[in-house]
Amino acid sequence: MQDLRPTLRHARPCDRDAIERLMRRSVRTLCTRDYSARQIAAMEREFGFGRLDEALILDGTYFVAEIQGAIVGSGGWSRRTKLLAVRDDDTGLESDLPHPPPGKAAIRAVFVHPEMAGRGIGRLLVRAAESDARKKCHDAFEIAATLTGVPLYRKLDYRTKGLFSFGLSGDGRFAFVLLSKRDGEHGLRPAAPAQRPAGPDAESPAPNG
Numbered sequence: 001m002q003d004l005r006p007t008l009r010h011a012r013p014c015d016r017d018a019i020e021r022l023m024r025r026s027v028r029t030l031c032t033r034d035y036s037a038r039q040i041a042a043m044e045r046e047f048g049f050g051r052l053d054e055a056l057i058l059d060g061t062y063f064v065a066e067i068q069g070a071i072v073g074s075g076g077w078s079r080r081t082k083l084l085a086v087r088d089d090d091t092g093l094e095s096d097l098p099h100p101p102p103g104k105a106a107i108r109a110v111f112v113h114p115e116m117a118g119r120g121i122g123r124l125l126v127r128a129a130e131s132d133a134r135k136k137c138h139d140a141f142e143i144a145a146t147l148t149g150v151p152l153y154r155k156l157d158y159r160t161k162g163l164f165s166f167g168l169s170g171d172g173r174f175a176f177v178l179l180s181k182r183d184g185e186h187g188l189r190p191a192a193p194a195q196r197p198a199g200p201d202a203e204s205p206a207p208n209g
């Protein structure tokens, strides 16, 4: 019988094209429940939404989920003071997105293949990112989530801090939600991994990292 459980591994520079294909497919399919196709296209065009910040791969803080060798999801974290790849200070583009405070790990660029949505892959990636960040002594997490991503983060005990948006030419604004959580806050403890990834080279997120 085929093993359809996802395995996790660190993303490599050579994965970049496959990851970006997945990101575009994910956004253009799954985000249409919350944004119009025109808003998504404008966000891609004007802010580079759906392009991967290569620093995440080079920092060794970005993961891919694979099923039978195919990338079905990606996500990670960063200690850099940046919440989104689209926030590029030298672009001069308009947004009211705040910088995360120093010491907080920013959960970054979590995308799941549309045909694999709703199977726990998003949760697996976020928990792996959190566990990895805990190993580097971070106990507070922040995410600039699409509206589509909010139910996932709420499920993982993130609390909404506010709404912010990017101004789009001709299409109004593209809204994101800022969410955060801190270990130990309101009795929160680091959650155990949703499931242990299968496979010999799988990254095994540490339960209490």
Ligand SMILES: CC(C)(COP(=O)(O)OP(=O)(O)OC[C@H]1O[C@@H](n2cnc3c(N)ncnc32)[C@H](O)[C@@H]1OP(=O)(O)O)[C@@H](O)C(=O)NCCC(=O)NCCS
Residues within 6 Å of the ligand: 026, 027, 030, 031, 109, 110, 111, 112, 113, 116, 117, 118, 119, 120, 121, 122, 123, 124, 143, 144, 145, 146, 148, 149, 150, 151, 152, 153, 155
């Ligand atoms: C957001 C996203 C990553 C979720 O990935 P996923 O693998 O489908 O999510 P999971 O199956 O791990 O869901 C975990 C929990 O989140 C919640 N959840 C996820 N998607 C949900 C949805 N569309 N509606 C309601 N709840 C949802 C559920 O409570 C679920 O728990 P349950 O299965 O116990 O009910 C995926 O929808 C996606 O890639 N979206 C497009 C890109 C994007 O917007 N990424 C977010 C960037 S911040």
